[in-house]
Amino acid sequence: MKTLRIVLLVLGAFLTATTTLPAQETVPVVSLASNADAFQCSGDGLIYVIPDECMHDGGKSAAGDSLEVYCHLGTARFCLSGEECPWRDEAPAGGSDETCSGAGLNGEWMATAWCEGWSGFNQFECTDAGQINLQKRSEADLLRDRDEPGC
Numbered sequence: 001m002k003t004l005r006i007v008l009l010v011l012g013a014f015l016t017a018t019t020t021l022p023a024q025e026t027v028p029v030v031s032l033a034s035n036a037d038a039f040q041c042s043g044d045g046l047i048y049v050i051p052d053e054c055m056h057d058g059g060k061s062a063a064g065d066s067l068e069v070y071c072h073l074g075t076a077r078f079c080l081s082g083e084e085c086p087w088r089d090e091a092p093a094g095g096s097d098e099t100c101s102g103a104g105l106n107g108e109w110m111a112t113a114w115c116e117g118w119s120g121f122n123q124f125e126c127t128d129a130g131q132i133n134l135q136k137r138s139e140a141d142l143l144r145d146r147d148e149p150g151c
Contacts, residue, residue, distance in 0.1 A: 038134070050116075
């Protein structure tokens with residue numbers, strides 16, 4: 001009886017260790033390099049705002065930032081309202097490869113919006129090279145993060 005119990009414990013441990021768990025859902029990151037169509041816009045200047053009450057942001061210079069989206073030379077560009085932004089007042093005359101301003105950020109995380117995001121995206125990161133990365137997060141993640149500053 002004792003041997004049977006040991007065999008069952010070993011077998012149970014083996015099955016637990018070798019059982020394939022369902023893969024976690026991966027959320028693709030969209031960047032200008034991976035999907036230029038997602039960044040196309042028309043006009044010049046401010047084209048969209050995600051208000052502060054609908055998001056958490058990574059800005060350190062000002063409290064209560066909104067996420068601003070500007071169109072410049074046919075490409076969407078992203079800034080936080082309380083931080084420096086090259087497209088806000090007088091857009092640079094020449095073309096720039098930058099799609100976001102990292103001014104005032106503590107890292108790459110720019111904002112997470114739980115209300116309506118921009119073009120269906122609600123996670124915004126600005127790389128050190130000034131490239132915006134966009135993600136669509138699940139509604140459950142957004143509801144959880146809504147109540148956690150600095151998500």
